Amino acid sequence: MENLNGKLFKEMIESGANQLANHQQEVDTLNVFPVPDGDTGTNMSMTFTAGMNDALKVNSDSVSDVAKALSKGLLMGARGNSGVITSQIFRGLYQSLEGEDEVNGLKLANAFVNGSRVAYKAVMRPVEGTILTVIREASDYTLLYASEHVDITCRDVVAKLLEESRASLQRTPDLLPVLKEVGVVDSGGAGLCYIIEGFLHALDGQKVERNEKEASTVAAGAAMESDEFGYCTEFIVRLNDQSMKTFNENKLRERLEQLGNSLVVVQDDDIVKVHVHTLKPGDALNVAQRYGEFVKLKIENMQEQHEHLMDNAQPTQKEKQKYAMIAVAAGDGLTKMFEDFRVDHIISGGQTMNPSTEDFIEAIKQVNAEHIIILPNNSNIILAAQQAAQVLDDIDIRVLPTKSIPQGLSACLMFNPEVDIDSNVAEMQDAIAAVKTGQVTYAIKDTVFEGLEIKANDYMGINEKDIVCSVPDKMEATRKLLDLMIDGDSEIATIIAGEDTTQEQLDEIVAYAENKGVEVEASMGGQPVYSFIIGVE
Numbered sequence: 001m002e003n004l005n006g007k008l009f010k011e012m013i014e015s016g017a018n019q020l021a022n023h024q025q026e027v028d029t030l031n032v033f034p035v036p037d038g039d040t041g042t043n044m045s046m047t048f049t050a051g052m053n054d055a056l057k058v059n060s061d062s063v064s065d066v067a068k069a070l071s072k073g074l075l076m077g078a079r080g081n082s083g084v085i086t087s088q089i090f091r092g093l094y095q096s097l098e099g100e101d102e103v104n105g106l107k108l109a110n111a112f113v114n115g116s117r118v119a120y121k122a123v124m125r126p127v128e129g130t131i132l133t134v135i136r137e138a139s140d141y142t143l144l145y146a147s148e149h150v151d152i153t154c155r156d157v158v159a160k161l162l163e164e165s166r167a168s169l170q171r172t173p174d175l176l177p178v179l180k181e182v183g184v185v186d187s188g189g190a191g192l193c194y195i196i197e198g199f200l201h202a203l204d205g206q207k208v209e210r211n212e213k214e215a216s217t218v219a220a221g222a223a224m225e226s227d228e229f230g231y232c233t234e235f236i237v238r239l240n241d242q243s244m245k246t247f248n249e250n251k252l253r254e255r256l257e258q259l260g261n262s263l264v265v266v267q268d269d270d271i272v273k274v275h276v277h278t279l280k281p282g283d284a285l286n287v288a289q290r291y292g293e294f295v296k297l298k299i300e301n302m303q304e305q306h307e308h309l310m311d312n313a314q315p316t317q318k319e320k321q322k323y324a325m326i327a328v329a330a331g332d333g334l335t336k337m338f339e340d341f342r343v344d345h346i347i348s349g350g351q352t353m354n355p356s357t358e359d360f361i362e363a364i365k366q367v368n369a370e371h372i373i374i375l376p377n378n379s380n381i382i383l384a385a386q387q388a389a390q391v392l393d394d395i396d397i398r399v400l401p402t403k404s405i406p407q408g409l410s411a412c413l414m415f416n417p418e419v420d421i422d423s424n425v426a427e428m429q430d431a432i433a434a435v436k437t438g439q440v441t442y443a444i445k446d447t448v449f450e451g452l453e454i455k456a457n458d459y460m461g462i463n464e465k466d467i468v469c470s471v472p473d474k475m476e477a478t479r480k481l482l483d484l485m486i487d488g489d490s491e492i493a494t495i496i497a498g499e500d501t502t503q504e505q506l507d508e509i510v511a512y513a514e515n516k517g518v519e520v521e522a523s524m525g526g527q528p529v530y531s532f533i534i535g536v537e
Contacts, residue, residue, distance in 0.1 A: 013070055040082045077358060080383075089112075129173070129186060169186065438534040478532050498530050
């Protein structure tokens with residue numbers, strides 16, 4: 001087809017969303033860090049599925065109307081940096097297509113170039129060798145080609161865009177050395193290639209359908225999006241004698257990934273602890289029971305909890321106050337800590353569950369304040385928070401770039417309700433800059449990172465963005481990390497234990513840190529994924 005109308009564009013969008021969903025796990029595995037939070041594929045797929053859902057509701061054959069709905073759906077559903085950048089690409093696409101019932105190949109090529117430019121502007125410090133590079137190089141080369149072939153069809157534009165995207169993706173390791181060392185291409189760029197692949201299949205009359213098995217995580221996530229993630233299912237299984245010999249943590253994880261999201265699986269000798277958000281908790285329990293007997297079970301209906309909160313929220317809305325703080329955290333202990341530090345609203349999320357732009361917008365609407373301070377507490381969540389602030393530009397919203405829980409907690413400590421907003425922001429940013437963050441988690445694969453050999457299931461000590469040790473023992477990894485983080489200038493260490501850590505283990509690490517001459521503040525945070533989160537000031 002020479003021109004593109006709204007009907008065909010909807011088929012492209014659905015095909016692109018399905019192609020990405022079918023390959024979501026492959027994109028997740030391209031994560032450079034071997035930690036159990038590689039979620040680029042999941043974030044991009046949930047983002048694009050949200051956009052698709054809005055686009056398919058449009059009762060119009062105008063390409064402009066469909067692009068507008070897609071842009072809005074992507075913007076509200078954007079999760080993680082990759083999701084936000086994807087939303088900005090198609091925001092720029094819509095800007096170029098606005099007012100058009102149908103477009104020719106040259107206009108479509110120009111629209112993708114504008115998408116690239118808008119995406120770059122959305123990122124404060126664009127990094128080459130990422131999805132930004134892929135869309136820029138691919139769209140620029142495609143427009144150059146289209147300009148030399150003025151009668152080019154939309155199908156051929158998308159085919160050229162895919163060809164150049166794939167070529168750019170293969171060059172990403174040359175631009176980001178860490179990609180080359182680990183032996184992967186950029187995950188966000190790979191996700192974008194799958195979307196464009198789906199577009200081309202639709203234009204060739206072969207619209208991609210979702211593979212039930214491969215896309216189950218995204219499908220469950222998309223369905224649970226309106227149900228507050230269905231059931232929060234947690235259990236501990238004690239492995240039987242046979243399972244002790246044959247148990248494979250990765251196989252259990254793969255099976256549970258097909259049933260839901262926000263998955264955490266942790267093994268400690270004969271004990272396996274699982275956390276998953278799923279619409280079918282019974283199926284998750286049936287899978288786990290094959291390995292042994294349950295020690296502990298907890299299933300909570302998150303939709304019911306959400307409706308209860310909503311029912312009670314309306315009549316008890318606070319009077320407008322001067323300040324409100326919003327923070328992102330996962331774990332009962334961490335939630336309590338932020339509440340004690342005067343945070344008004346906690347968005348449940350973190351490494352394995354990045355909140356969407358819409359999650360931030362809903363939180364902002366619930367707090368009633370003249371000035372709102374947001375603490376994302378994760379580098380992969382900052383862009384979504386900033387995007388929410390841009391949507392609600394009639395409210396004074398300050399997004400502080402907290403990249404970790406210790407940074408967020410330190411910022412809270414410096415908040416003073418008696419001074420003006422600018423003074424508060426300045427003091428809180430100074431506090432953020434003074435915090436060193438360390439984390440202990442387990443490796444999900446064998447790899448080599450910056451010369452350090454890492455074995456699957458080893459515990460890694462991560463100092464800021466550097467993996468500094470990888471050893472079989474969790475406590476040893478934590479001690480090694482503290483040795484590197486605490487120096488002669490250190491005064492205070494904040495140590496937060498995760499859900500796989502006992503009070504006795506926390507006490508042992510506290511004693512070790514105190515022997516190094518610092519004051520220690522310790523808490524049971526209950527966070528998933530990270531056995532210990534450490535802040536040093």
